[in-house]
Amino acid sequence: MSLSFRQSDIIEIAKQNGRVMVEDLALQFGVTVQTIRRDLSELAELGKLDRVHGGAVLRSGVSNIGYEDRRALNAEIKTRIAQVCAANIPDGASLFLNIGTSTEAVAHQLLNHKDLMVVTNNMNVARILVENTNCQIVVAGGVLRRSDGGLIGNLTNSTIEQFKFDYAVIGCSALDADGDLLDFDFQEVRVSQTIIAQARHSFLVADHSKFQRSAPARIASMSEVDVFFTDQPLPSRLARKCKEWGTRVVYSGRTTGDSH
Incomplete structure (x- = not known):
C-alpha cells in the first residue's frame, strides 16, 4: 500500500x-x-x-516511547490480557511483577487476590497493590528510573536472587519472529533475566503491537516462558516455534500449544 x-x-x-x-x-x-x-x-x-x-x-527500534504514551497504547487490550493472566494466579502465591504498563495492568487485576506475596522493581506496581491489604509487597531496591518508576541495577538483581517465586509476570518492549523477547534498557534486561531464573513458572504479558516493534537488547527466548498471554494470534513462524517449545499461548479466551 x-x-x-x-x-x-x-x-x-x-x-x-x-x-x-x-x-x-x-x-x-x-x-x-x-x-x-x-x-x-x-x-x-x-x-x-x-x-x-x-x-x-x-x-522506534532503538528507543522506547514515553511512559504516558505506553500506558495509553492499547489500554483496554492490556486490561483484558491482565484479567486472563490474573485468573491463572492462585491465592497464596508468591510472584514477581517487573517494569511495564502491561504488568501494571496485571497488578490492578490482583487487588482481590488473597495472601499474595509480590516482589517488584516497579514503583507503580507497589502503589497499585497497596490497596490490597491481603498482599505482602516487597520492593526490590535499586536505581530509580524516574521516567516510569522502574528500579534497576546491581542492587535490584541482588534482591531478586534472594527469592524463588511461584510465578514471574514479565513484559517486553518487542517480540521478534525468532521468539526472542527484546527491550531497550540493557540494565532492565539483566533484571528480567534474573527474574526468569528465579521463577518456577514464567508468564509473559504482551499485546499484538509488540509483534510489530523492534528493540536492540535481548532478554530471553520464548522457550523460557511457560505461558504467553496476548490478544491476537501470533505470526505463523512464531506460533510454530511456541508449539515446538511447548510454550502455551492464551489469547481472546482461547489456548494454543501444550503446557510445559
Whole structure:
C-alpha cells in the first residue's frame, strides 16, 4: 500500500516531534478529524506509527516511547490480557511483577487476590497493590528510573536472587519472529533475566503491537516462558516455534500449544 502525500507528511511530523495529535493535524491539513483518524489507523497497520489516545507516536527500534504514551497504547487490550493472566494466579502465591504498563495492568487485576506475596522493581506496581491489604509487597531496591518508576541495577538483581517465586509476570518492549523477547534498557534486561531464573513458572504479558516493534537488547527466548498471554494470534513462524517449545499461548479466551 502506497502512502498518500498527507500520510508521508504526517510521518515526517512524527519524526520531528515524536508524536502527532489528531486535532492538530486536522487543522494543519484542513481536513476532518475523521480523515486524520483513518490516516493514523492506516499508518499503524503499516507499522509506521503506534496509535495512542488522541493521536499517534513514532514507532522506534532503538528507543522506547514515553511512559504516558505506553500506558495509553492499547489500554483496554492490556486490561483484558491482565484479567486472563490474573485468573491463572492462585491465592497464596508468591510472584514477581517487573517494569511495564502491561504488568501494571496485571497488578490492578490482583487487588482481590488473597495472601499474595509480590516482589517488584516497579514503583507503580507497589502503589497499585497497596490497596490490597491481603498482599505482602516487597520492593526490590535499586536505581530509580524516574521516567516510569522502574528500579534497576546491581542492587535490584541482588534482591531478586534472594527469592524463588511461584510465578514471574514479565513484559517486553518487542517480540521478534525468532521468539526472542527484546527491550531497550540493557540494565532492565539483566533484571528480567534474573527474574526468569528465579521463577518456577514464567508468564509473559504482551499485546499484538509488540509483534510489530523492534528493540536492540535481548532478554530471553520464548522457550523460557511457560505461558504467553496476548490478544491476537501470533505470526505463523512464531506460533510454530511456541508449539515446538511447548510454550502455551492464551489469547481472546482461547489456548494454543501444550503446557510445559
